[in-house]
Amino acid sequence: xxxxxxxxxxxxxxxxxxxxxxxxxxxxxxxxxxxxxxxxxxxxxxxxxxxxxxxxxxxxxxxxxxxxxxxxxxxxxxxxxxxxxxxxxxxxxxxxxxxxxxxxxxxxxxxxxxxxxxxxxxxxxxxxxxxxxxxxxxxxxxxxxxxxxxxxxxxxxxxxxxxxxxxxxxxxxxxxxxxxxxx
Numbered sequence: 001x002x003x004x005x006x007x008x009x010x011x012x013x014x015x016x017x018x019x020x021x022x023x024x025x026x027x028x029x030x031x032x033x034x035x036x037x038x039x040x041x042x043x044x045x046x047x048x049x050x051x052x053x054x055x056x057x058x059x060x061x062x063x064x065x066x067x068x069x070x071x072x073x074x075x076x077x078x079x080x081x082x083x084x085x086x087x088x089x090x091x092x093x094x095x096x097x098x099x100x101x102x103x104x105x106x107x108x109x110x111x112x113x114x115x116x117x118x119x120x121x122x123x124x125x126x127x128x129x130x131x132x133x134x135x136x137x138x139x140x141x142x143x144x145x146x147x148x149x150x151x152x153x154x155x156x157x158x159x160x161x162x163x164x165x166x167x168x169x170x171x172x173x174x175x176x177x178x179x180x181x182x183x
Contacts, residue, residue: 001041002066004050007079009072012086017046018178019091021084024139025113026053030101032167034061036094039171048091050083052076088123088133094174095120096167097139097146113143120149124156134177137163138170 004010022033033051055062073079100112153161164170
């Protein structure tokens with residue numbers, strides 16, 4: 001497992017393993033990214049995960065940070081856009097929508113998962129007009145608006161778009177999406 005942290009540019013070696021970009025709430029969603037990386041690792045030991053969290057050396061997965069050029073991107077958003085595009089075409093965008101974590105609520109003032117909701121809308125629109133995007137979405141049923149997100153994707157894409165009810169099922173679908181025969 002090689003984790004790509006914000007603003008670091010890492011050359012992706014496709015022979016090492018696939019790239020997953022972990023999309024979803026950062027503040028208020030708990031440390032779901034750590035659990036996701038560990039679950040992927042139990043199935044695919046060699047992979048890249050672009051994780052938009054600002055982990056420090058005290059985080060248990062910080063030691064898996066991929067070697068690259070730190071600070072290669074002037075802003076985190078530039079880094080995000082670069083790796084999101086790369087993962088959508090060569091790996092997989094893995095959206096996980098956890099319910100807001102009650103012990104560590106997001107600080108506001110903006111609504112919980114505001115950026116994630118915008119990203120969902122962008123990728124729904126892109127999937128309507130571009131083929132070959134690898135996007136998998138899962139979330140806890142208690143994530144506010146989950147049924148509306150599912151309806152919007154299904155109506156926009158013209159088929160019953162799956163949204164997976166567990167992180168485990170979402171990871172399974174993301175790994176399956178890497179197959180050249182995946183739809």
